[in-house]
Amino acid sequence: MAELLSDGEIDTALAELPGWRRAGDSLVRTVESPSFPDAVELVGKVAEAAEAANHHPDIDIRWRKVTYTLSTHSAGGLTQLDLDLAAQIDALAG
Ligand SMILES: C[C@H](O)[C@H](O)[C@H]1CNC2=NC(N)=NC(=O)C2=N1
Numbered sequence: 820m821a822e823l824l825s826d827g828e829i830d831t832a833l834a835e836l837p838g839w840r841r842a843g844d845s846l847v848r849t850v851e852s853p854s855f856p857d858a859v860e861l862v863g864k865v866a867e868a869a870e871a872a873n874h875h876p877d878i879d880i881r882w883r884k885v886t887y888t889l890s891t892h893s894a895g896g897l898t899q900l901d902l903d904l905a906a907q908i909d910a911l912a913g
Pocket residue numbers: 873874875876889890891892893894
């Protein structure tokens with residue numbers, strides 16, 4: 820099972836993930852797309868990456884703004900799985 824990251828490890832990682840903020844035991848980023856179809860298309864790509872990693876974000880779609888919330892529920896907080904998925908979402912969001 821993935822191990823929980825320390826506060827220091829999380830802070831260090833967040834320096835490389837500018838769009839993301841920490842909210843308790845989660846990482847959160849809102850991505851604004853040009854249109855609702857673009858936003859949903861991105862959600863589809865994130866869903867594919869998440870399924871491949873067997874690590875799944877909470878996704879809140881509000882018109883063309885989508886908020887992704889990452890946490891490793893099985894570990895009770897943030898792990899490397901969340902950092903990896905955050906980086907993948909950044910790459911897909913462009
Ligand atoms: C059985 C399966 O591995 C688990 O349910 C996985 C699936 N996806 C998951 N996604 C996230 N974000 N956290 C988890 O703990 C988690 N657990």
